[in-house]
Amino acid sequence: MSDNRDDFIIAIRYALLKKGAKQKFSLFFLILLSISIITLDNLSLPFMKNARGVLNDFVYRVSVVSSQPSVFKKYLVKKTIQHFNIIDENKFLKEEMEYLKRQKFNNAYLSTENQLLKKTLDLSSTKNFEQDFFIFAKVILDQKSPFLNSILINKGTKNGIEKGMTVFNRDYLMGSVIETNYLSSRVLLLTDLNSKIPVMIEDSNVNAILEGTGFKKKLLLSYLPDNYEIEPEKIIFSSGKDGFLIPGIPVAKTYLDKKNNILIKLLNDPDQALIVSVTNGKNN
Amino acid sequence: MQYFRTFKDKIFKSLPVIFLYYSSFYHFTLPEVGQINFFSFNFQMILIYYYVLKFPDDLGFGNIFLAGIINDTVLGMPLGATSLSYLTLSLFTSYIRNATLRPLMTAEWFTFIPALFFSNLVYLVIINNFSNVVFYYVELLQNTFFTFLFFPIFHYIFSQYQRLISKD
Numbered sequence: 001m002s003d004n005r006d007d008f009i010i011a012i013r014y015a016l017l018k019k020g021a022k023q024k025f026s027l028f029f030l031i032l033l034s035i036s037i038i039t040l041d042n043l044s045l046p047f048m049k050n051a052r053g054v055l056n057d058f059v060y061r062v063s064v065v066s067s068q069p070s071v072f073k074k075y076l077v078k079k080t081i082q083h084f085n086i087i088d089e090n091k092f093l094k095e096e097m098e099y100l101k102r103q104k105f106n107n108a109y110l111s112t113e114n115q116l117l118k119k120t121l122d123l124s125s126t127k128n129f130e131q132d133f134f135i136f137a138k139v140i141l142d143q144k145s146p147f148l149n150s151i152l153i154n155k156g157t158k159n160g161i162e163k164g165m166t167v168f169n170r171d172y173l174m175g176s177v178i179e180t181n182y183l184s185s186r187v188l189l190l191t192d193l194n195s196k197i198p199v200m201i202e203d204s205n206v207n208a209i210l211e212g213t214g215f216k217k218k219l220l221l222s223y224l225p226d227n228y229e230i231e232p233e234k235i236i237f238s239s240g241k242d243g244f245l246i247p248g249i250p251v252a253k254t255y256l257d258k259k260n261n262i263l264i265k266l267l268n269d270p271d272q273a274l275i276v277s278v279t280n281g282k283n284n
Numbered sequence: 285m286q287y288f289r290t291f292k293d294k295i296f297k298s299l300p301v302i303f304l305y306y307s308s309f310y311h312f313t314l315p316e317v318g319q320i321n322f323f324s325f326n327f328q329m330i331l332i333y334y335y336v337l338k339f340p341d342d343l344g345f346g347n348i349f350l351a352g353i354i355n356d357t358v359l360g361m362p363l364g365a366t367s368l369s370y371l372t373l374s375l376f377t378s379y380i381r382n383a384t385l386r387p388l389m390t391a392e393w394f395t396f397i398p399a400l401f402f403s404n405l406v407y408l409v410i411i412n413n414f415s416n417v418v419f420y421y422v423e424l425l426q427n428t429f430f431t432f433l434f435f436p437i438f439h440y441i442f443s444q445y446q447r448l449i450s451k452d
Contacts, residue, residue: 025344
């Protein structure tokens, strides 16, 4: 028991007083110094205040300098995060820009289409279509031939109707005058095999020729671009490329039949036409 | 060439002291990014404990004392409180060193607990009696716990470092 205590005391004494080869101060001395400093600091003596002031100034400055690597690291982390955010943002903005570009084109097209449709709607009121000739006529005869789809109207040269004039039923193109008489005229319907008008397809810049086949629900588009696939539920407008018809007159529509084939039908049903309007149809 | 080698050796040898002073001037916390300070630990205590235990000549008591004074100045504690706390740790460590016959990492790790206890006890006594600083005991306990927990990691790092510089 006594030996153990002696060992403990020896070890403590050794630890307190022993200075290593390179140690300048013993632990005992430094502990005493610390206690003295604590006491002096607690007494708030004037010289201690001054000493602490000087020490503070020095230590704070060095502390600011020593914190710079951390500040720099934080700066780097922040900048790196910002950089990656910018990359993501850039990617997002590019996609958005592409989308907006597409939208812009779409808007331009819609705007054009809107103008054309406005003009087309004006046709129904038959006031501002900028034609210098307009007249209503009654369908007096509807030819039921599969090879020649035509109707006869009760207006002829007497009323100023000329060959080549455009005939509308409601707002839709119906055909053109192919034969004029003094009191009557023959209108070749769009469904006729001989009917060929330049058209364009909705939401595309595709131009084509709409040909009649003898059937009102089975028209044909020829001179389409290679590999172009027609989509269903698209309106076909007159393109005005012939320099005769006004562009933007809705003519036909694509649709899916029961066998999922895409076909083209007229917007106007010629069989239902009773009163038609005849215009010179020129694009002014 | 010889001069450069000596200079390099001195730098490597002084690195623990440099770290001790650096950590006194600048108190870093482990998760520096973000606001979570959960894993805060006292690096200086680990450094002092390890070097006083293993290489007492590399980290002089004078440096430990001065580092404590700097620490108090930076943190605004009563001057000498940290010094006395670190010196208590050094005293306890020196005692362990003298009393240990066969050094084992696990034994050193567990003797770190009473070393930390006495060191923090001295610190708390001084803070409570010589200042009006309000102290969060839970934070101190948390800090002490993680200081204890991280000791093996730093033990390994310091051992590897010492092995590296002793090879040179």
